[in-house]
Amino acid sequence: MRVVIAEDLALLRDGLTRLLRAFDLEVVATVDNGPALLPMLLEAKPDVAVVDVRLPPTFTDEGLQAAIAARTRVPGLPILVLSQHVEPLYARELLGDRRGGVGYLLKDRVSDVTQFVDAVRRVAGGGTVMDPEVVGRLLARSRGPLDVLTAREREVLAEMAAGRSNAGVAAKLFVTEKAVSKHINNIFAKLGLPPSDDDNRRVLAVLTYLNA
Amino acid sequence: METRDWVRDGLRAVGAGVLAIVLAVVNIPLFLLFVVTLVLTPVLGVGVVLLPLVTALIRARAQLTRRMGASFGVPIRPPYRSPPSPGGPVARYRWIVTDPATWRDAAWLLPGAVAGLVFGVLSLVIPLYGIEGIVLLPLWIWLGTGLYGYGFIWPIQSVADGLLSLPQGALILAIGIAVAPYLRRADARVARFFLDPTSNAELRTRVTRLAETRADTVDAQAAELRRIERDLHDGAQARLVSLGMTIGLAEEMVLRDPDTARRLLAEAREVSSTALVELRHLVRGIHPPVLAERGLDGAIRALALNLPIPVTVDSDVTGRLPTPVESAAYFAVAEALANVTRHSGATFAYVSIHRPGDLLRMEVGDDGHGGADPAAGTGLRGIERRLAAFDGTMALSSPPGGPTIVTMELPCALSSPKTSLSSGTG
Numbered sequence: 234m235r236v237v238i239a240e241d242l243a244l245l246r247d248g249l250t251r252l253l254r255a256f257d258l259e260v261v262a263t264v265d266n267g268p269a270l271l272p273m274l275l276e277a278k279p280d281v282a283v284v285d286v287r288l289p290p291t292f293t294d295e296g297l298q299a300a301i302a303a304r305t306r307v308p309g310l311p312i313l314v315l316s317q318h319v320e321p322l323y324a325r326e327l328l329g330d331r332r333g334g335v336g337y338l339l340k341d342r343v344s345d346v347t348q349f350v351d352a353v354r355r356v357a358g359g360g361t362v363m364d365p366e367v368v369g370r371l372l373a374r375s376r377g378p379l380d381v382l383t384a385r386e387r388e389v390l391a392e393m394a395a396g397r398s399n400a401g402v403a404a405k406l407f408v409t410e411k412a413v414s415k416h417i418n419n420i421f422a423k424l425g426l427p428p429s430d431d432d433n434r435r436v437l438a439v440l441t442y443l444n445a
Numbered sequence: 446m447e448t449r450d451w452v453r454d455g456l457r458a459v460g461a462g463v464l465a466i467v468l469a470v471v472n473i474p475l476f477l478l479f480v481v482t483l484v485l486t487p488v489l490g491v492g493v494v495l496l497p498l499v500t501a502l503i504r505a506r507a508q509l510t511r512r513m514g515a516s517f518g519v520p521i522r523p524p525y526r527s528p529p530s531p532g533g534p535v536a537r538y539r540w541i542v543t544d545p546a547t548w549r550d551a552a553w554l555l556p557g558a559v560a561g562l563v564f565g566v567l568s569l570v571i572p573l574y575g576i577e578g579i580v581l582l583p584l585w586i587w588l589g590t591g592l593y594g595y596g597f598i599w600p601i602q603s604v605a606d607g608l609l610s611l612p613q614g615a616l617i618l619a620i621g622i623a624v625a626p627y628l629r630r631a632d633a634r635v636a637r638f639f640l641d642p643t644s645n646a647e648l649r650t651r652v653t654r655l656a657e658t659r660a661d662t663v664d665a666q667a668a669e670l671r672r673i674e675r676d677l678h679d680g681a682q683a684r685l686v687s688l689g690m691t692i693g694l695a696e697e698m699v700l701r702d703p704d705t706a707r708r709l710l711a712e713a714r715e716v717s718s719t720a721l722v723e724l725r726h727l728v729r730g731i732h733p734p735v736l737a738e739r740g741l742d743g744a745i746r747a748l749a750l751n752l753p754i755p756v757t758v759d760s761d762v763t764g765r766l767p768t769p770v771e772s773a774a775y776f777a778v779a780e781a782l783a784n785v786t787r788h789s790g791a792t793f794a795y796v797s798i799h800r801p802g803d804l805l806r807m808e809v810g811d812d813g814h815g816g817a818d819p820a821a822g823t824g825l826r827g828i829e830r831r832l833a834a835f836d837g838t839m840a841l842s843s844p845p846g847g848p849t850i851v852t853m854e855l856p857c858a859l860s861s862p863k864t865s866l867s868s869g870t871g
Contacts (some may be wrong), residue, residue: 241682242679244683244684244687244716245683245686245687245690245739248691249690251694252690252694255694255697255698262685287678315685317678317686340683340686341685341686341689343689343690343693344686344688344690344692344693345685345693345699346690346691346694346696346697349693350535404855426541437451
């Protein structure tokens with residue numbers, strides 16, 4: 234699997250490279266600034282890009298901007314965006330094209346090495362991975378429709394939004410997969426979302442709903 | 446006062462009196478010009494062009510009187526508002542017409558001329574009459590008996606009478622010289638009545654100044670917060686992420702490849718100590734712990750020890766100052782010292798901190814090559830801004846070739862007397 238890394242701090246860039254290589258992912262290129270990122274993404278066409286939101290020269294959000302721009306040129310180009318802080322606003326912008334292959338994680342998550350590499354792989358495979366912090370903040374907003382969900386359903390929703398499959402949710406919450414899919418059907422019914430079997434489509438639907 | 450000082454002051458005052466007479470005469474055409482220009486204002490807009498010119502002349506003239514007043518111990522401050530920054534002719538015209546100081550200047554021109562003439566002539570005529578008495582004898586011989594007299598003797602009829610005018614003349618000359626500075630002061634007081642800022646104008650000036658310094662302070666603070674955010678984001682925060690990543694990887698490797706895992710852990714330990722060093726630096730930049738613990742005096746002494754060149758610290762500030770003042774003073778001195786080590790090429794520097802009354806006076810000097818320019822770098826400007834927030838000031842003396850001396854003043858009051866731990870055991 235071919236990966237491009239965009240991170241301005243050498244310490245983290247080298248660490249990420251080493252980490253991904255240790256898990257047999259091929260780092261084909263690294264970029265340390267915003268302007269170089271978009272051409273590199275278009276040229277290298279990686280299976281997945283791991284991109285820091287804040288990059289030189291302006292140290293604002295050029296990583297995010299480059300990611301969004303690359304995905305308009307190459308629809309569905311898998312990009313995992315990393316940041317020192319997460320904002321539901323940025324999540325909304327990333328999910329704006331309603332395609333999969335998007336991840337948005339706190340940089341802290343890299344310390345759970347296997348889970349992080351798993352997230353990279355899922356994004357590369359077209360999945361959607363949202364940081365629990367984003368999902369939590371979205372769920373915490375006082376919104377009328379979510380009040381109709383039970384506490385259990387909210388838990389399932391949060392896990393699902395974080396990108397877990399039915400099996401993953403079941404393992405995390407110590408319930409059977411059958412129970413999970415029952416909860417999910419209830420959630421979809423209560424929120425008026427179209428039913429779907431595809432994990433990723435469901436995640437996107439939920440996130441788009443929460444982000445609206 | 447020494448006799449010579451007394452004579453010198455008197456003679457200087459007599460000279461200034463002569464100048465005042467000349468200047469009083471100048472007032473009259475200036476006043477006429479002003480009136481004519483005002484009358485001409487509606488005509489073809491000539492006044493729009495002329496009035497600023499005439500006002501500039503009048504202000505220069507008034508400034509001269511203010512300076513003369515100050516030199517005889519009657520300071521008169523300029524009350525003018527600062528000119529509009531994008532200065533079109535109409536904006537300048539409006540600025541001049543709406544400034545009450547313009548009209549007060551104009552109102553002063555004639556009374557000022559009368560006062561200038563009266564006090565000027567007085568201060569000149571009394572000593573002249575004294576000189577006349579001293580040199581009268583030959584004059585009397587030439588003019589003849591009965592035609593001339595002096596002082597109390599009128600007319601002078603004999604050589605003996607003539608000789609008596611000598612001490613009288615000397616006395617009058619002495620009185621004239623002694624009185625001349627008082628006459629100057631009286632003249633200056635008349636001018637001050639018209640030319641000093643009204644309390645209104647003073648408040649206005651102060652408000653303008655406060656608005657400027659407040660904007661500067663807000664800017665500086667925002668920039669400072671941004672710097673701290675950047676430092677944390679790129680420094681400690683990034684190191685902690687890296688730390689987690691390295692430890693996570695080591696965790697993975699511990700069974701598969703113990704050697705690599707051990708190496709990763711050693712690396713992690715190093716990163717953690719670097720993160721701590723960075724945090725410490727950052728904290729020092731926000732509020733140095735030694736400043737919190739020891740106050741200004743101790744913090745400056747600690748700072749001096751950290752510098753690459755020898756720095757002597759002479760301070761008599763033992764109590765604690767209000768925290769914001771303490772912090773502003775510390776960073777001002779720190780910045781000045783940083784400039785010394787960065788730019789001056791000095792081999793030695795000194796800091797002196799004294800507190801005469803409710804004023805904190807700090808001086809940072811070095812033996813470097815001088816030529817520091819506040820306009821060139823951000824450092825000195827930064828000091829100025831920091832101090833201005835507390836109505837403090839900075840003055841720089843840095844001739845090419847050195848030495849450079851930065852003098853900073855901050856108004857302050859001690860918040861609490863120093864309570865020394867060792868005071869009971871002395």
